Amino acid sequence: MSTSPPTKTVFLTGASSGIGRATAELLSERGYEVWGTARDISRLLKLPGFHPVRLDLNDGAQISTVFEKAAKEASGFEALINNAGDVINAPLETLVSNGLRSQMETLFFGPLELIRHALPEMRRRNSGCIINVTSLAVQFPIPFNSGYSAAKAALASCNECLRLELTGTGIRVVDVQPGDVHTEILRRTRELNEPECAAYEPNLSRARASEAGKMEQACAPQTVARLLVKLLSDPSPPPRKTVGNFFEARLATTASRILSRRMVERLQRLIYNLK
Numbered sequence: 471m472s473t474s475p476p477t478k479t480v481f482l483t484g485a486s487s488g489i490g491r492a493t494a495e496l497l498s499e500r501g502y503e504v505w506g507t508a509r510d511i512s513r514l515l516k517l518p519g520f521h522p523v524r525l526d527l528n529d530g531a532q533i534s535t536v537f538e539k540a541a542k543e544a545s546g547f548e549a550l551i552n553n554a555g556d557v558i559n560a561p562l563e564t565l566v567s568n569g570l571r572s573q574m575e576t577l578f579f580g581p582l583e584l585i586r587h588a589l590p591e592m593r594r595r596n597s598g599c600i601i602n603v604t605s606l607a608v609q610f611p612i613p614f615n616s617g618y619s620a621a622k623a624a625l626a627s628c629n630e631c632l633r634l635e636l637t638g639t640g641i642r643v644v645d646v647q648p649g650d651v652h653t654e655i656l657r658r659t660r661e662l663n664e665p666e667c668a669a670y671e672p673n674l675s676r677a678r679a680s681e682a683g684k685m686e687q688a689c690a691p692q693t694v695a696r697l698l699v700k701l702l703s704d705p706s707p708p709p710r711k712t713v714g715n716f717f718e719a720r721l722a723t724t725a726s727r728i729l730s731r732r733m734v735e736r737l738q739r740l741i742y743n744l745k
């Protein structure tokens with residue numbers, strides 16, 4: 471039985487698979503009106519109250535037009551969920567000239583641009599909710615996913631600044647940091663294999679294998695979707711929520727709080743089998 475008001479309007483990025491798709495399904499079930507994005511809209515589900523939107527976050531020039539058109543149709547958005555994301559996997563040395571900017575566009579500048587466009591209407595109404603889906607990689611950066619980890623950390627930092635800057639308003643902002651989630655993200659990860667990657671072997675292959683192994687214990691995207699939908703109606707959400715299997719959601723975050731960074735690094739070397 472739906473408990474949310476049926477008029478709630480949400481702009482959700484990355485609604486064609488994984489966490490975004492599960493969130494779109496749950497929101498639709500609960501009577502929300504959802505404008506959900508993907509680069510290829512044929513990948514989007516047909517659901518009650520769901521409006522497909524074509525958006526490539528890597529193309530900064532289209533973000534404003536796409537968002538404003540959707541906002542007009544929705545008569546303004548009460549919530550923005552910055553969820554879309556992808557991963558480029560390579561040594562930092564390779565990534566700097568080959569993918570780092572793209573990661574920053576998709577995972578940092580794109581979401582910020584959407585926030586910039588969503589805020590004026592939220593300020594006018596003095597209410598609204600912005601959820602940024604970052605990653606546990608903010609607390610535990612992933613080797614050979616440095617662009618991804620850095621972009622997520624940058625967004626998490628802006629999330630904290632924004633909460634402070636919006637003090638005294640009715641606008642709620644929250645950073646959701648999932649651990650491993652069983653979605654298409656790993657299969658769709660772009661692994662670069664430039665000549666200089668060879669210098670990082672066998673650690674590069676070990677880290678990639680470890681990422682794949684961790685996915686075996688990953689939680690279902692519906693777990694994250696339930697949290698996202700719950701947060702939409704939370705009148706006072708925390709700055710950050712970690713979500714994942716027991717190890718990641720509870721033990722890893724406690725470890726990140728109490729261990730020295732050197733100890734965290736040792737733990738990371740063990741997890742990714744780096745020698």
Ligand SMILES: NC(=O)c1ccc[n+]([C@@H]2O[C@H](COP(=O)([O-])OP(=O)(O)OC[C@H]3O[C@@H](n4cnc5c(N)ncnc54)[C@H](OP(=O)(O)O)[C@@H]3O)[C@@H](O)[C@H]2O)c1
Pocket residue numbers: 483484485486487488489490507508509510513525526527528552553554555556576603604605606647648649650651652653654655656658688691
């Ligand atoms: N799965 C995990 O283990 C995990 C862990 C921590 C955080 N996260 C975060 O959770 C979010 C959702 O990931 P997921 O696991 O659900 O991945 P997913 O199944 O691969 O879905 C990613 C979504 O993002 C969209 N997308 C990718 N690149 C885009 C771009 N440049 N412009 C616009 N849309 C783009 C994809 O749509 P199209 O390809 O159809 O355009 C798709 O809908 C991401 O931000 C990810 O970083 C995931």
